[in-house]
Amino acid sequence: MSDSVAILNDTTRCTGCEKCVAACKQEYELGRDRPWRGQGAVSDLSSTRYTTIIRRPEEHYVRQQCRHCLEPACVSACLVGAMQKTPEGPVVYDAEKCMGCRYCLAVCPYGIPRYEWDRRVPYVTKCTMCIDRIRRGEVPACVDACPEEATMFGTRAELLAEAHRRIDQDPGKYQPRVFGEHEIGGTSVIYISDIPLDFLAWKPDLGTQPLPERTWAALHKVPAMMVGVGGLMAGVYWVVGRRMKLASEAAMEAEATDIAEDTQGGAAESRRG
């Protein structure tokens, strides 16, 4: 994954001009915001806003967008493969396959995907890191539009090195970590910042274990369970059936009294169990 593409957001450089938002809206023809209930402000992420600027106290601006996790929860959760991690790095969505279960909305640790609740036939929307532009050899629209170089595009390895270089150069200015370097297995959109960015995720400490592994811990047992339960049931059926058969045969053999009594006792016991 070292040559996969990524975006580095440096919040110390962001002035909150929202040119990235405007460029994104223009690129995907999103039109005016259609805020939905449960949305705190017009400027929140929505089905008409794939990226936005979160205003934090004391003039801090943090760009919110899909993190394009290296091991995305949404991709692992999608039961029809509508969410896919591309070889280039971005996580993309295919509306053709989507059945609209919204499991991806529920599982995203950063709460990114949005749903077109106001449409008769709604689909999921989210940032795609402008995968089409990347494949054409261009940079994402938001990066292109940023006048402050607060958001940069490059390979993940390159940007991680740049992020560490900036932190090392001015350790007093930055928080001493690259957000998204290791969390839940790492993300393709990484941040360096002078304020903690924990508010971008559901919980401050996400840990480093990729989320799909948690599901897999249970799901990898499925084939064994299938064989095990099936075999067990067949076995029990055979044993119980055989005991009952023996019991009825024994009952018919009235003359062989001693043996019959023993077997019947055993059969009755098994019936009770």
Added chain:
Amino acid sequence: MNKRLLILKTTLWAFVGVLAVLTVARFVNGLGAVTNLSDAAPWGLWIGFDVMGGVALAAGGFVIAATVYIFGLERYRPFVRPAILTAFLGYIAVAVGLSYDLGVPWHIWYPARYWQYHSALFEVAACVMLYLTVLTLEFAPVVLEHPRLDKPLLRKLLATLRRVTIPLVIAGIVLSTLHQSSLGSLFLITPYRLHPLWYSPIMYVLFFISAVGLGLMMVNLESLLAAFFLGHKVHKELLSGLGLAAAAVLGSYAVLRIGDLAVRGVLTSYLTSSWQSVLFLSELAISAIIPAGLLLIRPVRSSIGGLALCSALTVLGMVMYRLDVAIVAFARPAQLAYFPSWMEFAVSLGIVATFILIFISFVENFRVYDDTGQAAGSGKPSYDPATLHALLPHRLALPRRFSLAAIAAAAVAVVFLPQEAITGVLPANTPVVASRTVDGLPVRRDGGGRKLRLIDRSDSIPQGTPFLMIDGNRNGYPVLFDHKAHEARLENDRSCGVCHHLNKPFDRNTACFECHRDMYEPVSIFNHTSHVAQLEGNAGCTQCHQQPAMEKSAETAVACAECHADLVSPLSLVEEPEERWRAAVGYMEAMHGLCVDCHETKLAEDPENLPPALDRCDTCHDADRPIELQRMAPHIVATRQSGGGE
């Protein structure tokens, strides 16, 4: 038909009537129009109850099938057919409920097309699809043995199905084990959102065991209901046997659940006085501890009342468990609560009602129960033989009665439909930044009238006049609002109603733009004098007024855009004014679209001679700048003061 059943059926038909109305609203106007779902609460009642609860409630099918066919406990055979029928109809109900919830319901079968074995939801979907097939085959003999279907080919099919009963039962048990547990696995991937009292790495085990316990008690409850409404025989001995088994299962579920939390240290750190703890304890008590405890007492489990109480508690508690995991204990931002709309409840109830009616109709027409009950006629005449007066409504009267119930209920539902469910989703009101007072200073404007100025903290004026800051247009951009001046201009006391009318439906205060119509309109900024000067007096007239025969007016002149090619920024969010020849975009657009872009270009061309950084946002929008410049972006100043906009 007895009176109870008549009342039950009439009520169920009423729910079906409501469901019919809501079905139209749901599929015509979309999910958003009838549900309270949002991006913060993507899963609601229809997933929590219809799907997760429904699958669990239908667990009786595989539990009883295993008891009778595999473990050879033949005495429980009377429960097999009702339990299989419940499971069969239950799973169809789940599929129906799910199709209401899915955004693209006609893709419901797509999991079978795009296999994604790494998804817990795929596992559930695959198993449910297969299990529904198995259940169809398991239940088919009940239908096929109907005397009317006694055709040679069908008889052959029936014989084949009977021969494969055991493999079918085993397949059913395997599939049920897998998907009942996988419903728990669904939430393994959301450790951050599910409260620790519910989240557990062994959730799938808990879901499976609780489903077995629930399955046993569901069979119990169902038998009692069938006895109450349909007059079928109560096998009290057998029910108390099931009750004892359920006590063991429910008890081990409770022990496992608490043990798991204790071992992982969650119990000590999270069991506090929070509402989640109260919810957790009451859920565990209702679903398992109380019923298991009661069922261990012999008199309780051998009395109808005791069994009814215990089975009702278990059913309630286990559905609660599913709802807690899927909705209640699933984190949302504090201010974004989710409570289902009445339409969500009504759809869930309507689906349940529909399938209870189908269940009853199966019972009435096929041999589901061993005894005939009252379904096939209890021998009582429907009229009093002495007087010939009907004791119960005539048979033909029933369809009329049920239709009436359904139609009446549907009519009531229509009356209570909210506007959005009828018209489709309306554009949302933009959240308003609450009005507040700020210190300001009235300044005289040159042409008379008042103008407001924010007081800088460094100003030495002791106290300013408080001014209202309102988000009148509800677009998140609050402005200073001179309430006094508006009052005065609109004839004082009589003016209140102009903005605070309070009599339009769904109304708020009048938005600024409703009176200030030109607020978002393009403005005329054309300066004829300066153009004359630029184009060298009279000699330049023809550059714009090219048709000498025509009157020299703005309408006949050359459009501005002919000379000023980039009048509107390509990045502009505002539509270009159509009449570009006489108007420009609004002030903010002009600044952002024209000035900033242009400065960027010019700066790149000639960085030496131009003032630096005029293309940068914080040149204007910066709290450190002089107050006049700060006011260029009042909303930014305002949101900074109010502490962020997330």
